[in-house]
Amino acid sequence: xxxxxxxxxxxxxxxxxxxxxxxxxxxxxxxxxxxxxxxxxxxxxxxxxxxxxxxxxxxxxxxxxxxxxxxxxxxxxxxxxxxxxxxxxxxxxxxxxxxxxxxxxxxxxxxxxxxxxxxxxxxxxxxxxxxxxxxxxxxxxxxxxxxxxxxxxxxxxxxxxxxxxxxxxxxxxxxxxxxxxxxxxxxxxxxxxxxxxxxxxxxxxxxxxxxxxxxxxxxxxxxxxxxxxxxxxxxxxxxxxxxxxxxxxxxxxxxxxxxxxxxxxxxxxxxxxxxxxxxxxxxxxxxxxxxxxxxxxxxxxxxxxxxxxxxxxxxxxxxxxxxxxxxxxxxxxxxxxxxxxxxxxxxxxxxxxxxxxxxxxxxxxxxxxxxxxxxxxxxxxxxxxxxxxxxxxxxxxxxxxxxxxxxxxxxxxxxxxxxxxxxxxxxxxxxxxxxxxxxxxxxxxxxxxxxxxxxxxxxxxxxxxxxxxxxxxxxxxxxxxxxxxxxxxxxxxxxxxxxxxxxxxxxxxxxxxxxxxxxxxxxxxxxxxxxx
Ligand code: AMP
Numbered sequence: 001x002x003x004x005x006x007x008x009x010x011x012x013x014x015x016x017x018x019x020x021x022x023x024x025x026x027x028x029x030x031x032x033x034x035x036x037x038x039x040x041x042x043x044x045x046x047x048x049x050x051x052x053x054x055x056x057x058x059x060x061x062x063x064x065x066x067x068x069x070x071x072x073x074x075x076x077x078x079x080x081x082x083x084x085x086x087x088x089x090x091x092x093x094x095x096x097x098x099x100x101x102x103x104x105x106x107x108x109x110x111x112x113x114x115x116x117x118x119x120x121x122x123x124x125x126x127x128x129x130x131x132x133x134x135x136x137x138x139x140x141x142x143x144x145x146x147x148x149x150x151x152x153x154x155x156x157x158x159x160x161x162x163x164x165x166x167x168x169x170x171x172x173x174x175x176x177x178x179x180x181x182x183x184x185x186x187x188x189x190x191x192x193x194x195x196x197x198x199x200x201x202x203x204x205x206x207x208x209x210x211x212x213x214x215x216x217x218x219x220x221x222x223x224x225x226x227x228x229x230x231x232x233x234x235x236x237x238x239x240x241x242x243x244x245x246x247x248x249x250x251x252x253x254x255x256x257x258x259x260x261x262x263x264x265x266x267x268x269x270x271x272x273x274x275x276x277x278x279x280x281x282x283x284x285x286x287x288x289x290x291x292x293x294x295x296x297x298x299x300x301x302x303x304x305x306x307x308x309x310x311x312x313x314x315x316x317x318x319x320x321x322x323x324x325x326x327x328x329x330x331x332x333x334x335x336x337x338x339x340x341x342x343x344x345x346x347x348x349x350x351x352x353x354x355x356x357x358x359x360x361x362x363x364x365x366x367x368x369x370x371x372x373x374x375x376x377x378x379x380x381x382x383x384x385x386x387x388x389x390x391x392x393x394x395x396x397x398x399x400x401x402x403x404x405x406x407x408x409x410x411x412x413x414x415x416x417x418x419x420x421x422x423x424x425x426x427x428x429x430x431x432x433x434x435x436x437x438x439x440x441x442x443x444x445x446x447x448x449x450x451x452x453x454x455x456x457x458x459x460x461x462x463x464x465x466x467x468x469x470x471x472x473x474x475x476x477x478x479x480x481x482x483x484x485x486x487x488x489x490x491x492x493x494x495x496x497x498x499x500x501x502x503x504x505x506x507x508x509x510x511x512x513x514x515x516x517x518x519x520x521x522x523x524x525x526x527x528x529x530x531x532x
Contacts, residue, residue, distance in 0.1 A: 009165070009166070009167055009168040009191070009192075010168040010191060010192045010195035010196070011085075011163070011165070011166070011168055011170075011172075011191040011195070012081075012082070012085050012086075012172055012191050012194055012195065012231060013082065013085065013086045013163035014195070015082075015195075015198065015231050015234040015235055016042070016045065016046045016049060016082045016086070016234055017046070017163075018234065018235065019042035019045070019046070019233075019234035019235070019237060020042050020043045020045075020046035020047075022237060023042050023211060023236075023237025024041060024042050024043035025041050025042075025043065026041055026042050026211070026237045026238070026239050027039055027040070027041050027239050027240075028040050028041060028042065028044070028045060028075045028078060028239070028240045028242070029075075029239070029240070029241045029242065029258055030073075030074040030075045030076075030242045030243075030244075031241075031242065031243045031244065031245075031250065031254055032074065032142070032244050033072075033120060033244040033245060038075065040075050042234065042237065044075075045075065045078055045079055045082060046082065047159050048076075048079040048083070048154055048159075049079050049080075049081075049082035049083040049086050050083075050086070050157075050159040050160075050161045050163075051083075051154040051155070051157040051158070051159045051161075052079060052080065052082075052083025052084070052086075052087070052154050052157075053083055053086050053087040053161045053163065053164070054154075054157035054158070054159070054160075054161045055083075055153050055154050055156070055157050056083070056084070056087045056089065056114070057087065057161075058157075059113075059114065059136075059137055061087065061089060061113055061114060061137075062087055062088050062089065062164060063088035063089070063164060063166065063170075064088065064089070064090065064170075064171070065087075065088075065089045065090065065113050065114075066089065066090045066092045066110045066111055066112045066113060066174060067080065067083075067084035067087075067089045067090065067091055067092065067112070067113070067114050067116070068091075068092040068093075068094050068107060068110065068112035068114065068115045068116070068135070069091065069092070069093050069094065069115070069116050069117065069221075069222070070094045070096050070115060070116075070117040070118065070121045070124065070125070070222075071093075071096075071116070071117060071118045071121070071141055071221065071222070072096075072118055072120075072220065072221070072244045073217065073218075073220060073221045073226075073242040073243065073244065074141070074242045074244060075240075075242060076141050076142075076150050076151075077141070077221050077242075078221075078230055078240070078242075079154075080116055081221075081230045082230075083154075085172040085173070085191070086163040086164065087163075087164055088164030088166060088170070090171045090172060090173060090174050090188070091172065091173050091174070092106075092107075092110045092112055092173075092174040092175075093173070093174075093175055093221060093222040093223075093226075094106065094107065094115075094176075094222060095176070095178075095220070095222045095223065095512060095513060096118075096121050096124060096222065097512045097513065097514065098178060098184070098512040099512055100127065100128065100131075102176075102178055102183075102184050102512060103124065103128055104128060104131045104132070105183050105184060106176045106184050106186070107128070107132045107134070107135060108131075108132060108133055108134060109183070109186065109392075109393065110134075110174055110176075110186060110392070111134045112132070112134055112135050113134060113135065113136055113137065114135065114136065114137040114138070114139065115132070115135050115137070115138050115139075116138075116139045116140075116141060116150060117138070117139075117140060117141065117147075118140075118141050118142060118244075119140055119141070119142050119143040119145070122140075122145075122146060125138065125146070125147075126146075139153050166191075167191075168190065168191045168192035168195070169190050169191070169192055170190065170191055171188045171189065171190055172189060172190060172191045172194060173188070173189040173194065173225060174186050174187070174188050174189070174392060175187050175189070175222075175223075175224060175225060175319050176319075177318070177319045177320065177513075178511060178512050178513060185391040185392070185394075186391055186392030186393065187319045187320050187388055187391065187392070188391075188392045189225060189322060189386075192385070193322055193385060193386040194225070194228075194231055194322065194386070195231075196355060196385050196386055197225075197228055197231070197322040197324065197355075197386040198228060198231040198232050198235055200324070200353050200354055200355045200356075200386075201228045201232050201324055201353075202232055202235060202236060203353070203354070205327065205329040205330075206313065206315075206324065206327050206329070206353055207228070207229075207232055207291065207313070207324075208289060208311075208313065209232055209233060209236050209238050209262070210236050210238070211236055211237045211238065212261075213233075213236070213238040213239065213261060213262045213289075214238070214239040214241060214258055214259050214260045214261050214262065215229060215233060215238050215239065215240055215241065215260070215262040215263075215264065216241045216242075216243065216251065216254065216255060216258075216260045216262070216263045216264070217229045217240065217242070217264045217265075218243070218246060218251065218263060218264060218265035218266075218269045219264050219265055219266065219294070223319075223513065224317070224318070224319040224322075224323040225319070225322055225323055227264055227291070227293070227315075227323060227324065228322070228323070228324060229264065238262075239258070241254060241258045241260050246269065246272075248272045248273050248275065248276030249276060251263075251269075251273060252273065252276060252277070252282065252285050255285040255286075255287060256285055256286070260285075260287065261286070261287055261288045261289060262287065262288070262289040262290075262291070263287050263289075263290055263291075264290075264291040264292070265290075265291075265292060266292065266293070266294035266295060266514070267292055267294070267295055267296070267297045267298060267301060268514070270290070270292060270297070270301050270305065271298075271301060273285075274301065274304055274305075284308040284310075287310055288309070288310060288311060289310065289311050289312075289313070290305055290310050290311070290312045290313070291312075291313045291315060292312065292313070292314050292315070293314060293315035293316060293317060293323075293324075294515075295515060296347075296349075296421060296439050296442075296443060297312075297314050297346075297347060298347075298443050298446045298447060299343060299344075299347045299443060299447060300446065300447040302314070302343050302346045302347055303339075303343050306339070306342065306343060306346065312328075312346050313327055313328065313329055313350075314327070314328040314346050314347070314348070314349065314350060315327045315328070315349070315350065316349035316350065316419060316421065318407060320387065320388040320398075320405060320407070321356070321382060321384075321386065321387050321388070321405075321407075322386040322387070324353060325352065325353060325356045325358070325382055325384075325387070326349050326350040326351055326352050326353060326356070326358065326419050327350040327351070327353055328345055328346050328347075328348055328349060328350030328351075328418075329350065330345075331345065331416070345418070347443075348414075348418050348419060348420045349411070349418075349419040349420060349421050350418065350419060351416075351417045351418055351419065352417065352419075355384050355385060355386065356382060356383070356384040356386075356387065357382065357383050357384060358380065358381070358382055358413065358419060359380075359381050359404070359413075360376065360377070360378035360379060360380055360381070360411055360412065360413055361378050361379050361381060362378050362379075363377075363378055363379055363410065363425070363428075363435075366379065366406075370412075370413075372413040372414065372415055372417065373412075373413075373414075373415065374412060374413070374414040374415060374420075375412065376412060377410055377411065377412045377422050377423075377435055377437070378410065378411070378412070379406055379407075379408075379409075379410060379425060380406075380407045380409040380410065380411040380419070380421070381404040381405060381406050381407065382404070382405050382407055383399065383402070383403045383404050383405060387399075387403075387405050388405055389403070389405075408424055408425050408426070409421055409423070409424060409425070410422050410423040410424065410425055410428055410435075410437075421439060422435075422437035422439055422440065423435075423437055423438055423439055424518070426518070426519070427457070427518045428458075429456065429457070429458035429466055429467075429468045430458065430465065430466055431458070431461070431464045431465065431466050431467055431468070431496070432463075432464040432465065433465075434496075436456075436458075436468055436496075436497045437497075438455070438456035438457065438458075438468065438518075440492070440493055440497070441454075441456035441468060441470060441489060441493060441497065441499060442454045442455060442456050442470075444488060444489045444492040444493060445470055445472060445485055445488070445489065447488065448480055448484070448485060448488055449475075449478070450474055450475055450478035450479060450480035451472055451473070451474065451475065451480065451485070452473045452474060452475045452476075453472070453473040453508050453516070454470055454471065454472045454473070455470075455471045455508050455516050455518065455521055456468045456469070456470050456471075456499060457469060457471065457518055457521055457522050457525060458522075459522075459525055459528045459529075459530060460528075460529070460530075461500070461530050467499075467500040467530055468497070468498075468499045468500065469499050469500055469501045469502070469503060469525070469528070469530070470485065470489075470499040470501070470502045470503070471503050471505055471508060471521060471525070472485065472502060472503070472504050472505070473504075473505060473506065473507060473508055474504060482501070482502030482504075485502050486498055486499065486502065500530050501530060503525075508521060509521055509524070
């Protein structure tokens with residue numbers, strides 16, 4: 001027997017229909033790279049998305065076809081989210097910071113049929129065009145010099161169209177993750193997984209978005225489903241403010257001008273905002289909510305933001321989890337805790353969002369599930385309806401028989417269910433058979449005001465196999481010695497965790513997604529020898 005409720009497939013076009021119907025005049029603002037600004041609203045996004053459906057159909061692009069974008073954050077990019085998916089296609093957001101070989105691989109692997117790109121990325125298009133063998137059409141978001149301009153392309157249509165219908169299990173987005181080894185892997189989101197993620201993300205103890213929110217998502221639209229903002233903001237009619245630049249000065253100006261009360265960004269965005277505020281002697285812009293994630297949020301930044309009255313949500317997730325899986329929000333007893341205890345809660349990665357299950361297993365024996373005792377660090381596994389089952393075109397599932405997906409993160413779970421990440425599986429430092437958390441060493445080091453960036457890696461040691469060293473980039477014009485840093489770390493971590501050496505460098509290598517590349521750093525220090 002089936003239930004007796006109505007037949008609605010959960011497809012993302014429902015979101016834009018709702019946004020246009022119930023919050024049609026709520027603004028979407030874009031600050032472009034040339035300094036100009038444009039304004040549209042949710043009705044305008046829907047109208048343009050329907051025109052895009054027609055423009056795609058005119059090119060014979062429809063169900064299941066991959067529509068690629070190579071673009072920063074702006075309202076036209078938002079139109080493609082609803083236009084490509086509304087045409088029954090799969091929006092493939094390409095990260096322009098990837099290396100050429102990765103760009104080559106993913107566009108061909110995805111079999112993209114059309115690429116819509118920012119004029120700023122014309123050099124990438126010129127370089128890659130001959131290598132991209134499946135792309136038949138090019139459209140440029142903001143100029144008509146080398147390809148039709150987006151506004152002209154969709155402007156030729158009248159918007160009198162319908163969304164393509166289908167199953168909620170149809171794919172709607174494709175996003176590649178670049179691991180440290182091998183080719184990038186494609187994560188294929190479904191209409192249903194995005195809709196369920198949206199419902200969950202809207203909870204007060206997650207994104208906590210509502211119609212009064214004026215949101216500046218600094219997280220790029222090409223990264224990890226843009227943390228779900230294009231979908232969730234439509235559901236509640238939040239205002240979206242996009243900025244093509246991440247420069248702190250521009251962000252601060254825009255926050256004030258557009259009454260932004262909600263900012264979402266990785267920890268480095270928060271760091272640069274605070275540095276800008278300090279350097280200019282300004283007051284912190286009047287934000288009330290902050291979402292962060294993508295890498296561990298240093299305690300020092302959390303303290304500063306909380307002291308400014310900002311409510312912080314610290315999320316953990318990955319492209320493979322759509323991306324939000326856990327979130328650090330206020331537990332029932334939060335108000336009775338000291339400031340320090342409250343910061344500790346926000347510095348961890350939070351608890352599982354309803355819909356997601358977590359567990360940790362022994363690093364050497366994955367059959368052994370570890371207790372939630374706040375001590376046993378193991379491989380973090382996750383499952384749920386918006387967690388990956390199989391990478392795009394892979395011939396086998398990425399999960400075990402019970403659908404557990406191994407995240408590649410090392411973590412411990414506390415008795416209250418709180419997740420605390422300690423490492424990536426590939427980055428753990430094992431000294432004399434015991435694990436040392438590189439993340440804790442790094443967090444302690446970046447608390448020093450002269451440290452711009454720090455990375456702890458294991459290097460060969462004749463007696464202990466591996467010992468940690470700390471690689472540090474100083475802030476321009478600031479001084480700090482290795483002894484000072486070790487003294488600071490000694491207050492935070494066990495003595496045997498203390499790095500055997502501190503090395504100062506001008507730059508630490510990063511991956512295409514802007515994270516520290518421990519693999520490249522280990523390669524740089526391959527021949528490094530510690531004294532016995
Ligand atoms: P990506 O798929 O590029 O978003 O990367 C996902 C990875 O980023 C995770 O597997 C973690 O290693 C890391 N990550 C995400 N959020 C956090 C967080 N809040 N704290 C520490 N690491 C994080």
